[in-house]
Amino acid sequence: MKAILYEKFRGPVEIHQVRNPKVLADSVIVKVEATGLCRSDWHGWMGHDPDIILPHVPGHELAGVIMQTGTEIRNWKPGDRVTVPFVSGCGHCPECVSGNHQVCDNQFQPGFTAWGSFAEFVEIKYADVNLVKLPDEIDFVTAASLGCRFITSFRAVIDQGKVSTGQWVAVHGCGGVGLSAIMIATAAGANVVAVDIDDTKLQLAKKVGAIALVNSRKVKNVPEEIKKLTTRGAHVSIDALGSQETCFNSVSCLRKRGKHIQIGLMTGDHKHPKIPMDMVVAHELEILGSHGMQAFRYTEMFEMIKVGKLKPELLVGKTISLEETADALVNMDEFENLGVTVIDKF
Numbered sequence: 001m002k003a004i005l006y007e008k009f010r011g012p013v014e015i016h017q018v019r020n021p022k023v024l025a026d027s028v029i030v031k032v033e034a035t036g037l038c039r040s041d042w043h044g045w046m047g048h049d050p051d052i053i054l055p056h057v058p059g060h061e062l063a064g065v066i067m068q069t070g071t072e073i074r075n076w077k078p079g080d081r082v083t084v085p086f087v088s089g090c091g092h093c094p095e096c097v098s099g100n101h102q103v104c105d106n107q108f109q110p111g112f113t114a115w116g117s118f119a120e121f122v123e124i125k126y127a128d129v130n131l132v133k134l135p136d137e138i139d140f141v142t143a144a145s146l147g148c149r150f151i152t153s154f155r156a157v158i159d160q161g162k163v164s165t166g167q168w169v170a171v172h173g174c175g176g177v178g179l180s181a182i183m184i185a186t187a188a189g190a191n192v193v194a195v196d197i198d199d200t201k202l203q204l205a206k207k208v209g210a211i212a213l214v215n216s217r218k219v220k221n222v223p224e225e226i227k228k229l230t231t232r233g234a235h236v237s238i239d240a241l242g243s244q245e246t247c248f249n250s251v252s253c254l255r256k257r258g259k260h261i262q263i264g265l266m267t268g269d270h271k272h273p274k275i276p277m278d279m280v281v282a283h284e285l286e287i288l289g290s291h292g293m294q295a296f297r298y299t300e301m302f303e304m305i306k307v308g309k310l311k312p313e314l315l316v317g318k319t320i321s322l323e324e325t326a327d328a329l330v331n332m333d334e335f336e337n338l339g340v341t342v343i344d345k346f
Helices: 037-048 140-160 176-187 198-209 222-230 244-252 279-280 295-306 324-329
Strands: 002-006 013-017 028-037 061-069 081-083 121-124 166-173 191-196 212-215 234-239 253-263 287-288 318-320 339-343
Touching: 002 287, 002 324, 013 324, 028 140, 028 324, 061 121, 061 140, 061 222, 081 140, 140 176, 140 234, 140 253, 140 318, 140 339, 166 176, 166 222, 166 244, 176 191, 176 198, 176 234, 191 198, 191 222, 191 234, 198 212, 212 222, 222 234, 222 244, 234 244, 244 279, 244 295, 318 324, 324 339
Parallel strands: 166 191, 166 234, 191 212, 234 253, 253 287, 318 339
Antiparallel strands: 002 013, 028 061, 028 121, 028 339, 061 081
């Protein structure tokens, strides 16, 4: 099959003819119809993920059609239209038994723990537990755009943040994760403050629901600006980028008993950020993470999409071919793209 592959971190990323994946007893083979290009893929290529074994095929935000099923698969058949959480649970460990497949002790991640979806076909392990049936109303490109960004934001806003009508939510970073969080928080009835360094991205944030915009290059003190806009500070604040500055600002802009939720990956020098722990203690702040979402939680999200409360298709910036993916992947750190880029031509 045709696939994007790299043989060393930060090395050439090229299209190769590689072996087709083989189905195992508990896995399925999916023909990839669409797959999102995510900054996590760039982090993997940079060497930031210890699970990756070279040579490697990246890609973890996918939607497609089942071509083959393993002997132990009971819930799926060839021809089913499916997607899958980027973190797939084994179904047996204590975390999975408690319903928290997104932090499985033995998690399978296409594009990280195994070859991924920047290819014509991909194997999905633990398939009975993790595959998600696509409603007829949702096309493959939209399903792929849900990927890790939208579902992680959905869990962050709905399950971790428990955002409700009338609350103030601050979102730091208006890439794919941030825009998803803004749309979801708005659908939950919240008032959203969007923060970014790019006015064009801030205008897109306004289009998907933000009612206040803060350009952090033009404002000296972002937390104070947010407190001014919200009167007392945000009830929930989300770092959707992952840097020392955005993490600190997110915690610092909260009102008393507010919640900071970290979605953006913290790598390199940003891995252990400074936290205003004096505020955390004195104001009884909560610091939470959001890492994917369980397959069984897709139902509520799909219902919100079907009735028009969520419109993830608006977050798709452009679609590209597999041939264009190599260049797009290595240049992701330039933050040039607006919205989500999806590969839909193989």
